[in-house]
Amino acid sequence: MTTGIQDIPTSNLPLVRRLEAVGFRAWPSSSVQYDGSWQLRLNGGYPSKRLNCLVPLDPSDHGALDVRFEKAERKFASYGRSLILRETPLTPPALVDLVRDRGWSRFDSTVVMTTDLQAGELPDTMDHLPSHDVGRFVDAVLALDGEDVSVKPGLAEVISAIQPPTGLFVIESPEAGPIATTLCVQDNDLAGILTVAVASAARRQHRATEIVSAALRWARVRGARTAWLAVGADNHAARALYAKFGFAEVYRYHYWRAETVDG
Structure with a gap:
């Protein structure tokens, strides 16, 4: 069964794309490659998940999933890293189904919030x-x-x-x-x-x-004019602090990894 990360109105996807783009510029990977709209972010010097993950940027880009996914795995292996998928509202649901069918698990849910400065x-x-x-x-x-x-x-x-x-x-x-x-x-x-x-x-x-x-x-x-941030979904103290500045949730993202990958 195909399941998405959450129900995000289509009208909100341009905002999600913009926040993803500024997020990439705010935390840049040393290597960024594209396979269609899939972004492969890799950084050999620092192990941050945001710098070392596969990030799809178009929900409709789900052709040749198996071939492209295995190609991404090989690319990450060349850096000595295991592939991690970052699931946002822009991720094709079929790709989420693929990793779930392969026994991958979802971890580290994050809330992206904005406020009017x-x-x-x-x-x-x-x-x-x-x-x-x-x-x-x-x-x-x-x-x-x-x-x-x-x-x-x-x-x-x-x-x-x-x-x-x-x-x-x-x-x-x-x-x-x-x-x-x-x-x-x-x-x-x-x-x-x-x-x-x-x-x-x-x-x-x-x-x-x-x-x-x-x-x-x-x-x-x-x-x-607008500030944004990303905070762990379970970090209730931080979320309460940010709410005092007017920050409100826009969307969430999660990571997926194979069960054999260490945390």
Whole structure:
């Protein structure tokens, strides 16, 4: 039986396509290839799922599924990676059926949200200005996320490759070190909020509100009219925070992988 990710009105698909496009520019893969409307995103230096996945961009592009799917698997294998499918409202339902029939499992549901920056209330002044020091920002992100420092070159390369104007926001103290980070990418009238992180010792101190507010203010001053972000569907605390800024759900996406692939 053919099943879609969710019921999205056809009139909303252009918005989904636009948000997907700005998302690709905000988090660029080092290798992007196309098979029809299927985008194969690969990055040898950093293992982010968004950088290493198959992303179909047209629900009607479902010809020769088996052949194209196996070709994609071979391409990912050449990078030493197992194929991961990113399912959005633009994914052909027949492709979802194919991976389900092969025993693949769905994981990591994500909600894409937007807010009107012109309508929201933000401070008139910015308490935190963006940094241009990629190394400092990456060190702060890795410290807060608890990631291995071995991925620093790959993450720094991804951030340095972002073409639209980018604000790297860091809150830190001499005693505690990094407290909160976020990355804001301003792409014409759209601004994306990425990689929000807060130190565990600073939770419930409104640090996330503080740094997101600064990033949104920066984007609005630069001319952005709408902000977007992606947050884990199960991250209820973060979703509640973003709702205070007026963020509302537009669509969701999921990942699919073979059962043999490690998490």
